[in-house]
Amino acid sequence: MTHMTPIIANVRFPFSLMNAAGALSTTRAELLAQARSESGAVVTKSITPTSFLDPGAQCGLENPGTDYYVEVIPELRQWGKPMIASVAGLTIEEFVQVAQTLTQAGADLIEINLNDPHVHTHVNPFQSVEHLDEVVSALRRQISAPVAIKLPATVPLTLSDVAHTLVRNDIPVVMCHNTSVNGGPSQARAVLEAAEGKLDVIGVGGVSTGAQALAILQQGVKAIQVGSAVVKEGVGVFARLKHELGEFIGADSAKLAS
Ligand SMILES: Cc1cc2nc3c(=O)[nH]c(=O)nc-3n(C[C@H](O)[C@H](O)[C@H](O)COP(=O)(O)O)c2cc1C
Numbered sequence: 001m002t003h004m005t006p007i008i009a010n011v012r013f014p015f016s017l018m019n020a021a022g023a024l025s026t027t028r029a030e031l032l033a034q035a036r037s038e039s040g041a042v043v044t045k046s047i048t049p050t051s052f053l054d055p056g057a058q059c060g061l062e063n064p065g066t067d068y069y070v071e072v073i074p075e076l077r078q079w080g081k082p083m084i085a086s087v088a089g090l091t092i093e094e095f096v097q098v099a100q101t102l103t104q105a106g107a108d109l110i111e112i113n114l115n116d117p118h119v120h121t122h123v124n125p126f127q128s129v130e131h132l133d134e135v136v137s138a139l140r141r142q143i144s145a146p147v148a149i150k151l152p153a154t155v156p157l158t159l160s161d162v163a164h165t166l167v168r169n170d171i172p173v174v175m176c177h178n179t180s181v182n183g184g185p186s187q188a189r190a191v192l193e194a195a196e197g198k199l200d201v202i203g204v205g206g207v208s209t210g211a212q213a214l215a216i217l218q219q220g221v222k223a224i225q226v227g228s229a230v231v232k233e234g235v236g237v238f239a240r241l242k243h244e245l246g247e248f249i250g251a252d253s254a255k256l257a258s
Helices: 028-036 066-077 092-105 117-122 129-142 159-168 187-195 210-217 228-233 237-257
Strands: 017-019 050-052 063-065 083-087 109-113 147-150 173-177 200-204 223-226
Touching: 017 237, 028 066, 063 066, 066 083, 066 092, 083 092, 092 109, 092 129, 129 147, 129 159, 159 187, 173 187, 187 200, 210 223, 210 237, 223 228, 223 237, 228 237
Parallel strands: 017 223, 083 109, 109 147, 147 173, 173 200, 200 223
Antiparallel strands: 050 063
Protein backbone atom coordinates (compact mmCIF):
# COMPACT_ATOMS: atom_id res chain seq x y z
CA MET A 1 0.00 0.00 0.00
CA THR A 2 1.19 3.49 -0.79
CA HIS A 3 1.53 5.69 2.30
CA MET A 4 1.01 9.39 1.83
CA THR A 5 1.99 10.23 5.43
CA PRO A 6 5.09 8.07 5.93
CA ILE A 7 7.17 7.56 9.05
CA ILE A 8 10.85 7.90 8.20
CA ALA A 9 13.55 7.45 10.87
CA ASN A 10 10.78 7.60 13.49
CA VAL A 11 9.58 10.98 12.20
CA ARG A 12 6.02 11.33 10.86
CA PHE A 13 5.77 13.25 7.58
CA PRO A 14 2.39 14.91 6.87
CA PHE A 15 2.81 14.32 3.12
CA SER A 16 5.23 12.17 1.10
CA LEU A 17 6.47 14.92 -1.22
CA MET A 18 8.94 17.65 -0.23
CA ASN A 19 11.43 20.00 -1.84
CA ALA A 20 14.88 18.74 -2.84
CA ALA A 21 17.88 20.43 -1.20
CA GLY A 22 18.60 23.75 -2.87
CA ALA A 23 15.29 24.09 -4.70
CA LEU A 24 13.98 27.43 -3.34
CA SER A 25 15.50 26.62 0.04
CA THR A 26 18.48 28.93 0.56
CA THR A 27 17.07 32.12 2.11
CA ARG A 28 14.86 32.59 5.18
CA ALA A 29 12.01 33.83 2.94
CA GLU A 30 12.26 30.77 0.67
CA LEU A 31 12.35 28.36 3.61
CA LEU A 32 9.36 30.03 5.27
CA ALA A 33 7.42 29.68 2.00
CA GLN A 34 8.28 25.94 2.00
CA ALA A 35 7.12 25.66 5.63
CA ARG A 36 3.76 27.33 4.82
CA SER A 37 3.23 25.24 1.66
CA GLU A 38 1.72 21.74 1.30
CA SER A 39 5.24 20.26 1.22
CA GLY A 40 5.67 17.30 3.61
CA ALA A 41 8.93 18.68 5.05
CA VAL A 42 11.33 21.58 4.73
CA VAL A 43 14.74 20.65 3.30
CA THR A 44 17.44 23.33 3.44
CA LYS A 45 20.05 24.21 0.86
CA SER A 46 23.29 22.30 1.61
CA ILE A 47 24.93 24.13 4.51
CA THR A 48 28.69 24.52 5.03
CA PRO A 49 30.48 25.87 8.15
CA THR A 50 30.84 29.41 6.79
CA SER A 51 29.35 31.09 3.74
CA PHE A 52 30.38 29.32 0.55
CA LEU A 53 30.76 31.05 -2.78
CA ASP A 54 30.62 28.76 -5.78
CA PRO A 55 30.89 31.04 -8.82
CA GLY A 56 29.01 29.80 -11.85
CA ALA A 57 27.52 26.75 -10.09
CA GLN A 58 23.77 26.32 -10.48
CA CYS A 59 23.27 23.44 -8.08
CA GLY A 60 26.43 23.86 -6.03
CA LEU A 61 27.20 24.69 -2.42
CA GLU A 62 26.65 28.44 -2.43
CA ASN A 63 24.98 29.24 0.92
CA PRO A 64 25.28 31.82 3.73
CA GLY A 65 26.80 29.40 6.29
CA THR A 66 25.72 27.61 9.47
CA ASP A 67 25.04 30.63 11.71
CA TYR A 68 22.37 31.89 9.30
CA TYR A 69 20.41 28.60 9.53
CA VAL A 70 20.81 28.31 13.31
CA GLU A 71 18.69 31.48 13.49
CA VAL A 72 16.09 30.29 10.96
CA ILE A 73 15.49 26.65 11.98
CA PRO A 74 13.59 27.38 15.26
CA GLU A 75 11.26 29.71 13.34
CA LEU A 76 10.63 27.06 10.66
CA ARG A 77 9.79 24.45 13.28
CA GLN A 78 6.70 26.43 14.30
CA TRP A 79 4.87 24.98 11.28
CA GLY A 80 5.18 21.52 12.82
CA LYS A 81 6.57 19.67 9.81
CA PRO A 82 9.87 17.77 9.74
CA MET A 83 12.96 19.90 9.28
CA ILE A 84 15.72 18.31 7.21
CA ALA A 85 19.10 20.07 7.20
CA SER A 86 21.26 19.27 4.19
CA VAL A 87 24.90 19.41 5.22
CA ALA A 88 28.11 19.62 3.20
CA GLY A 89 31.79 20.00 3.99
CA LEU A 90 35.23 19.51 2.58
CA THR A 91 36.29 17.23 5.47
CA ILE A 92 34.44 14.78 7.71
CA GLU A 93 35.08 17.15 10.64
CA GLU A 94 33.24 19.93 8.78
CA PHE A 95 30.26 17.66 8.09
CA VAL A 96 30.11 16.67 11.77
CA GLN A 97 30.52 20.22 13.07
CA VAL A 98 27.70 21.60 10.88
CA ALA A 99 25.43 18.61 11.50
CA GLN A 100 25.79 18.79 15.29
CA THR A 101 25.19 22.55 15.35
CA LEU A 102 22.04 22.19 13.23
CA THR A 103 20.83 19.23 15.30
CA GLN A 104 21.07 21.42 18.41
CA ALA A 105 19.13 24.14 16.53
CA GLY A 106 16.27 21.64 15.99
CA ALA A 107 16.84 19.72 12.73
CA ASP A 108 14.94 16.38 12.79
CA LEU A 109 17.10 14.69 10.18
CA ILE A 110 20.56 15.42 8.77
CA GLU A 111 20.92 14.90 5.01
CA ILE A 112 24.58 14.30 4.15
CA ASN A 113 25.33 15.70 0.70
CA LEU A 114 27.60 13.12 -0.97
CA ASN A 115 26.21 14.37 -4.30
CA ASP A 116 28.34 17.47 -4.79
CA PRO A 117 31.53 17.61 -6.94
CA HIS A 118 33.39 19.61 -4.23
CA VAL A 119 32.64 16.83 -1.73
CA HIS A 120 33.89 14.23 -4.22
CA THR A 121 37.14 16.14 -4.79
CA HIS A 122 37.90 16.56 -1.09
CA VAL A 123 36.31 13.58 0.70
CA ASN A 124 36.05 11.15 -2.25
CA PRO A 125 33.60 8.94 -0.33
CA PHE A 126 33.10 6.40 -3.13
CA GLN A 127 36.78 5.66 -3.87
CA SER A 128 36.37 2.21 -2.28
CA VAL A 129 33.94 0.27 -0.10
CA GLU A 130 36.44 0.48 2.78
CA HIS A 131 36.62 4.28 2.54
CA LEU A 132 32.83 4.63 2.27
CA ASP A 133 32.60 2.45 5.37
CA GLU A 134 35.00 4.76 7.26
CA VAL A 135 33.15 7.89 6.15
CA VAL A 136 29.64 6.75 7.08
CA SER A 137 30.84 5.11 10.29
CA ALA A 138 32.46 8.41 11.40
CA LEU A 139 29.32 10.38 10.52
CA ARG A 140 26.98 7.90 12.22
CA ARG A 141 29.05 7.84 15.44
CA GLN A 142 29.43 11.61 15.77
CA ILE A 143 26.03 12.95 14.68
CA SER A 144 23.22 12.56 17.19
CA ALA A 145 20.24 13.20 14.85
CA PRO A 146 19.18 10.46 12.38
CA VAL A 147 21.49 10.55 9.35
CA ALA A 148 20.36 10.30 5.72
CA ILE A 149 22.94 9.87 2.94
CA LYS A 150 22.27 11.55 -0.42
CA LEU A 151 23.93 9.61 -3.25
CA PRO A 152 25.20 11.10 -6.52
CA ALA A 153 23.32 10.08 -9.69
CA THR A 154 26.12 7.70 -10.64
CA VAL A 155 28.29 5.89 -8.11
CA PRO A 156 31.60 4.16 -8.98
CA LEU A 157 30.74 1.22 -6.66
CA THR A 158 27.95 -1.30 -7.01
CA LEU A 159 24.68 -0.09 -5.51
CA SER A 160 24.53 -3.35 -3.63
CA ASP A 161 27.88 -2.56 -1.93
CA VAL A 162 26.68 0.96 -1.14
CA ALA A 163 23.38 -0.26 0.33
CA HIS A 164 25.07 -2.93 2.46
CA THR A 165 27.64 -0.42 3.75
CA LEU A 166 24.87 1.93 4.88
CA VAL A 167 22.90 -0.89 6.52
CA ARG A 168 26.03 -2.22 8.28
CA ASN A 169 26.57 1.24 9.79
CA ASP A 170 22.94 1.65 10.94
CA ILE A 171 22.23 4.53 8.57
CA PRO A 172 18.40 4.68 8.54
CA VAL A 173 17.70 6.70 5.36
CA VAL A 174 19.20 7.12 1.89
CA MET A 175 18.31 9.68 -0.82
CA CYS A 176 18.52 7.96 -4.22
CA HIS A 177 17.89 9.29 -7.69
CA ASN A 178 14.64 8.26 -9.37
CA THR A 179 16.31 8.20 -12.77
CA SER A 180 17.81 5.10 -14.34
CA VAL A 181 21.17 4.78 -16.03
CA ASN A 182 21.35 2.82 -19.34
CA GLY A 183 17.62 2.02 -19.20
CA GLY A 184 18.06 -0.30 -16.18
CA PRO A 185 16.15 -0.01 -12.90
CA SER A 186 16.34 3.37 -11.20
CA GLN A 187 18.97 3.94 -8.51
CA ALA A 188 16.16 4.13 -5.94
CA ARG A 189 14.78 0.76 -7.03
CA ALA A 190 18.20 -0.93 -7.10
CA VAL A 191 19.02 0.28 -3.57
CA LEU A 192 15.57 -0.74 -2.29
CA GLU A 193 16.11 -4.27 -3.56
CA ALA A 194 19.65 -4.54 -2.19
CA ALA A 195 18.68 -3.18 1.23
CA GLU A 196 15.83 -5.72 1.68
CA GLY A 197 13.72 -3.35 3.77
CA LYS A 198 16.55 -2.28 6.09
CA LEU A 199 16.84 1.27 4.67
CA ASP A 200 14.16 3.91 4.11
CA VAL A 201 14.61 5.26 0.60
CA ILE A 202 13.67 8.83 -0.34
CA GLY A 203 13.62 9.18 -4.13
CA VAL A 204 15.06 12.37 -5.62
CA GLY A 205 14.18 14.04 -8.87
CA GLY A 206 12.35 13.50 -12.14
CA VAL A 207 8.88 14.27 -10.75
CA SER A 208 6.54 16.98 -11.98
CA THR A 209 3.16 15.18 -12.02
CA GLY A 210 1.08 13.17 -9.57
CA ALA A 211 1.18 10.16 -11.90
CA GLN A 212 5.00 10.13 -11.85
CA ALA A 213 5.03 10.46 -8.07
CA LEU A 214 2.54 7.63 -7.59
CA ALA A 215 4.49 5.26 -9.84
CA ILE A 216 7.63 5.86 -7.75
CA LEU A 217 5.88 5.57 -4.37
CA GLN A 218 4.33 2.28 -5.48
CA GLN A 219 7.85 0.85 -5.87
CA GLY A 220 8.33 1.16 -2.11
CA VAL A 221 10.07 4.52 -2.00
CA LYS A 222 8.87 6.25 1.21
CA ALA A 223 8.94 9.86 0.02
CA ILE A 224 10.02 11.99 -2.92
CA GLN A 225 12.10 15.16 -3.16
CA VAL A 226 11.16 17.52 -5.97
CA GLY A 227 13.78 19.91 -7.41
CA SER A 228 13.29 21.46 -10.84
CA ALA A 229 9.48 21.54 -10.66
CA VAL A 230 9.69 23.56 -7.42
CA VAL A 231 12.09 26.03 -9.03
CA LYS A 232 9.88 26.32 -12.12
CA GLU A 233 6.47 26.50 -10.47
CA GLY A 234 7.16 27.73 -6.93
CA VAL A 235 6.02 26.07 -3.70
CA GLY A 236 2.43 25.92 -5.02
CA VAL A 237 3.58 22.79 -6.89
CA PHE A 238 2.92 20.74 -3.72
CA ALA A 239 -0.80 21.66 -3.60
CA ARG A 240 -1.10 20.66 -7.26
CA LEU A 241 0.75 17.36 -6.78
CA LYS A 242 -1.30 16.56 -3.66
CA HIS A 243 -4.49 17.18 -5.63
CA GLU A 244 -3.31 15.02 -8.54
CA LEU A 245 -2.23 12.19 -6.22
CA GLY A 246 -5.60 12.39 -4.48
CA GLU A 247 -7.38 11.89 -7.79
CA PHE A 248 -5.29 8.81 -8.55
CA ILE A 249 -5.63 7.28 -5.13
CA GLY A 250 -9.38 7.88 -4.89
CA ALA A 251 -10.36 6.58 -1.48
CA ASP A 252 -7.22 8.02 0.08
CA SER A 253 -7.92 11.51 -1.23
CA ALA A 254 -9.88 12.51 1.85
CA LYS A 255 -6.88 11.54 3.97
CA LEU A 256 -4.61 13.55 1.68
CA ALA A 257 -6.71 16.66 1.97
CA SER A 258 -6.90 16.55 5.77
C1 LIG B 1 18.73 25.47 -7.94
C2 LIG B 1 19.16 24.14 -7.41
C3 LIG B 1 20.00 24.07 -6.32
C4 LIG B 1 20.42 22.84 -5.80
N1 LIG B 1 21.20 22.80 -4.69
C5 LIG B 1 21.48 21.59 -4.12
C6 LIG B 1 22.15 21.51 -2.88
O1 LIG B 1 22.49 22.51 -2.25
N2 LIG B 1 22.40 20.28 -2.36
C7 LIG B 1 22.03 19.12 -2.99
O2 LIG B 1 22.26 18.02 -2.45
N3 LIG B 1 21.38 19.17 -4.18
C8 LIG B 1 21.09 20.37 -4.74
N4 LIG B 1 20.39 20.41 -5.91
C9 LIG B 1 19.98 19.14 -6.55
C10 LIG B 1 18.55 18.77 -6.13
O3 LIG B 1 18.48 18.58 -4.71
C11 LIG B 1 18.08 17.50 -6.85
O4 LIG B 1 18.95 16.43 -6.50
C12 LIG B 1 18.07 17.65 -8.37
O5 LIG B 1 17.56 18.92 -8.74
C13 LIG B 1 17.25 16.54 -9.02
O6 LIG B 1 15.87 16.74 -8.83
P1 LIG B 1 14.89 17.24 -10.06
O7 LIG B 1 15.02 16.23 -11.15
O8 LIG B 1 13.51 17.28 -9.45
O9 LIG B 1 15.40 18.59 -10.47
C14 LIG B 1 19.98 21.64 -6.43
C15 LIG B 1 19.13 21.71 -7.55
C16 LIG B 1 18.70 22.93 -8.03
C17 LIG B 1 17.76 22.96 -9.22
